[in-house]
Amino acid sequence: MATQQVYDVIIVGGGPAGCATALALHRIDSPCSVLFIDDADPAMFKIGESLPGIAVQTLAYLSPTLSDRISHDTAQGDHARCSGNASIWSSHELHEEYSLTRLYGSGWHLDRALFDESLRQAVREAFDKSNDNSLPSRIVREQFVSIEKHDGVWCVHTKHPDMGTTNRYYSKWAVDATGRKASLARKLGAATLKNDKLLAFYSLFVSPEDDGDRRTLIEATESGWWYTSSLPHNRRIVVYHTDDDDPSAKLARTADGFLNLLHSHAHHISSIITTHHHDFFPGQKFPRSTSANSSVLDPICNDREHWCAVGDAAMAFDPLSSQGMITALNAGCFIGEELAKRISMESEGAGSDEICSIPDYYAALAQKYEMEKKQYYRLARFDGGFWAKRQL
Ligand SMILES: Cc1cc2nc3c(=O)[nH]c(=O)nc-3n(C[C@H](O)[C@H](O)[C@H](O)COP(=O)(O)OP(=O)(O)OC[C@H]3O[C@@H](n4cnc5c(N)ncnc54)[C@H](O)[C@@H]3O)c2cc1C
Structure with a gap:
């Protein structure tokens, strides 16, 4: 029988959180062996495009080539720069805030699927560079199916998204970076606690001309809020957020209903x-809907059992914060570094003095986020059902 190959860590999910975790695990002198499993199709449109300028710091920390790649793709016209935010929120007046007034300057309106693929490419490069490990790190395009533990070792079952062939992989640690689905942690009995019922309905548009408007425009309405951002190649994303039990949610599901709501209520957009x-945008079905509620996983990790969650799988935010990606990247840096410490402690018997608590990290994040979210919702000029419960 072939010897079982046991990775130090299996990461499931190759969005910003999973990629940052893998890159952080490979920044240290003696990198861990990592199996990185992701099922994303880079040709599919992905929502979540605004990246603030400050993200260059984290990208540079994670990989020497990432910032250059983003700059190159921006110069090619595959990502767009964002000139700032404009909102019709606390009054009917348009309030503008320009990126140039921020310390790190303008951010991006990304082609999100391309950005995530660039992150995965950085992971491939980091793995290739430091593969003198007895069990080289690998990246596989497969779908996580299930997980169980045998004799203290995780066994992760996957299947190929197109061919349906199945595989089994083994590791000491397992990381859930599958986004809001938290597929791995939920198999281990963790529960996603939802704080609200926010849904996002989104449509991709295309114009025969460049509309030249590089702002993120946010517009509050009686039953929710809208935003729009320009995307490369004359495209524009328009998103409506409301609660799933609001009557407008039913209308927003159809193309006609979505357009009616847009033209009757969000006048600037x-x-x-x-x-x-x-x-x-032709050839694809819009509008689409997705969960956009704030949520937290319970528990977020189990040190004794050797698993943890990162990014949206651990804690997801209302898109109003526009902080999802940067928070997922930063959390990935933290989790990668913490796992590296724990693994070296276990293999070399080093002291546990420098170990930081993963639940404490997330508790601090949640506290800051809840405070900022409430402040922003309280500024809105509406106080009806959708708004009142967010202003308490
Ligand atoms: C409407 C909306 C708008 C948003 N706008 C913004 C924005 O403008 N700016 C911003 O910063 N954030 C935004 N966000 C939030 C942001 O997109 C997320 O916070 C961010 O993507 C979280 O990254 P992640 O890596 O945790 O998860 P994800 O980006 O969801 O990545 C999860 C990865 O896991 C993979 N995966 C899932 N299940 C499996 C499986 N079973 N097997 C293998 N792989 C799997 C997926 O293919 C994917 O690659 C928005 C969110 C919403 C809902």
């Missing part, structure tokens, strides 16, 4: 869409 003759 509607004006951009009509002035520049934006139409639904």
Whole structure:
């Protein structure tokens, strides 16, 4: 019988959180052996495009090539720069905030699927560079199916997304970076606690001309809020957020209903869409819907059992914060470094003095986020059902 190969860590999920975790695990002198499992199709449109300028710090920390790749793709026109935020929120007046007034300057409106693929490419490069390990780190495009423990070792079952072939991999630690689904942690009995019922309905539009508006425009309405961002190649994303039990949620599911809501309530965004003759992006079905609620996993990790969650799998935020990606990247840095410490402590018997608590990290994050979210919702000029419960 072939000897079982046991990785130090299996990471499931190759979005910002999983990639940052893998890169942080490979920054140290004697990198751990990592199996990185992701099922994303880079050709599929992905929502979540605004990245603040300050992210360059984290990207540079994670990989020497990432910032250059993003700059190159931006110069090629595959990502767009974001000039700032504009909101119609506390009054009917447009409030503008320009990126140039921020310390790190303008951020991006990313082609999100391409950005995530660049992160995975950085992981491939980091793995290739430090593969003198007896069990080289690997990245596989497979789908996580289930997990169980045998004799203190995790056994992760996967299947190929197209061919359906199955595989089994073994590790000492398991990391859930599968996003809001938290597929791995839920198999281990953890529960995602939802704080609200926010849904996002989104449509991708395309215009025959460049509309030239590089702002993120946010517009509050009686039953929720909208935003729009320009994307490369004359595209524009328009998103409506409301609670799943609000009557408008039913309307927003159809193309006609979505457009009716947009043109009747979000007048500034509607004006951009009509002035520049934006139409639904052809060949794909819009609008689509996705969960956008705040949530927290319970528990977020189990040190004794050797598993933890990172990114949206651990804690997901209302998109109003526009902080999902940067928070996921930073959390990945933290989790990668913490796992590296724990693994070296176990293999070399080093002291545990420098180990930081993963639940404490997330508790501090949650406290800051809840405070900022409440402050922002309280500024809104509405106080009806959707708003009142967020202003308490
Ligand atoms: C409407 C909306 C708008 C948003 N806008 C922004 C924004 O403008 N800016 C911002 O910073 N954030 C935004 N966010 C949030 C942001 O997208 C997330 O916070 C961020 O993507 C979290 O990264 P992650 O790596 O934790 O998860 P994800 O990005 O969801 O990545 C999870 C990865 O795991 C893979 N995966 C899942 N299940 C499996 C499986 N079974 N097997 C193998 N692989 C699997 C997926 O393919 C994916 O690659 C928005 C969110 C929403 C809902």
